Amino acid sequence: MTQDPHALLAFRDVTFGYSPNRPPVLARVNFSLRAGRVLAIVGPNGAGKTTLLALALGWLRPWQGDVLLAGRALRDYRRAERGRWLALVPQSEHTPFDYTALEYVLMGRAPHLPPLGLPGPADYEIAMDALARAGIAALAHRPVPQLSGGERQLMLLARAIAQQPRLMLLDEPTAHLDLHNKARLIQIMRHLRAQGMTLVMTNHEPDVVLAVADDVLLMEAGRPPVFGLLDEVFTEDTLSRVYRLPIRLVEANGRKQVVWT
Structure with missing residues (x-):
């Protein structure tokens, strides 16, 4: 795969698992995220979203492939140096x-x-x-x-x-928030992006993804992750397949919303 010279965070054929006796949790993950964008990692439980964040933070090492930060292998960064580049907002x-x-x-x-x-x-x-x-x-x-x-x-x-x-990673950041604070968080993320910060979040709430994401990494057990622009990846067909529900995207007050039955 051709390397994007402008990527702030990139995964190159990353494969990782927790036991050599079991199938890997992530297999041949590839994507390039440019600076100043918001990436939403979405998918059902068990798809490896939190594992991917741990790899991006350098807490886990890939079995195969490389994680690159500003074009340099993440493993080559010292711990304190990583702390000046990367921050995590955990679920708790x-x-x-x-x-x-x-x-x-x-x-x-x-x-x-x-x-x-x-x-x-x-x-x-x-x-x-x-x-x-x-x-x-x-x-x-x-x-x-x-x-x-x-x-x-x-x-x-x-x-x-x-x-x-320079890069903030958020693990289900809206999970414990009421509607008012959820709206506040979305505003904060938009403001941080406007200031040039790059954000990566896992999220189970499609409406939050639609409100703030530029790019999407759609993860599904047993399938290679799909990376691309929000409008290209976050479609009725892919969401319905991943979540095994009939899902529609409808527009209300100029904004897309997710409806499922």
């Missing part, structure tokens, strides 16, 4: 201590600090700005255990923003 995260939301968001500054270095005034300013952008600045001094599930999700997003990465 265990918090063993009663950090405040601000203290937790400040952890996103770690890749920018020297070993054993402490955050300074500029780091606090960046963290407070990230909380404000996530819409939870008023919760800065509230202990994390006192936050709701949706507030914690926005706090994890704020930590990733404070990290100032």
Whole structure:
């Protein structure tokens, strides 16, 4: 496959599994994502979406093939260097201590600090700005255990923003959010893209994908993933096949929406 010289993240014939005695979870995955775009990874449970994120973060190594970041093999990046390039917004995260939301968001500054270095005034300013952008600045001094599930999700997003990465990966970012905060998250993602950040998200909600994605990687157990522009990949036929439901795309108020029966 011809390499895209403008790709920020690329998978080249990536195959990975968790046991040599079982079929691989991902087989010969190929795609190239350019900077400043939003990629949605969609597919049913068990298709390997979260595994793909772990490979993109360098937490897992492919059995075969390469993951490239800005044209360079991800395995060649040092851990701290990866932290300045990549940030993750997980679905959830265990918090063993009663950090405040601000203290937790400040952890996103770690890749920018020297070993054993402490955050300074500029780091606090960046963290407070990230909380404000996530819409939870008023919760800065509230202990994390006192936050709701949706507030914690926005706090994890704020930590990733404070990290100032070039590529942000989000694992089911709308899973714990009510409708108001879901709309807020979509606005934040659009704003980050407008500022030049590249985003990769897994998502089970087609309406969120339609609202924010430029590109789609459609994953389906037993089939090679399909990568392409949103309008080319996110079609009634492919969605109906992947989710095994009759699915229609209808337009309302100038926006496409998913209807299933």
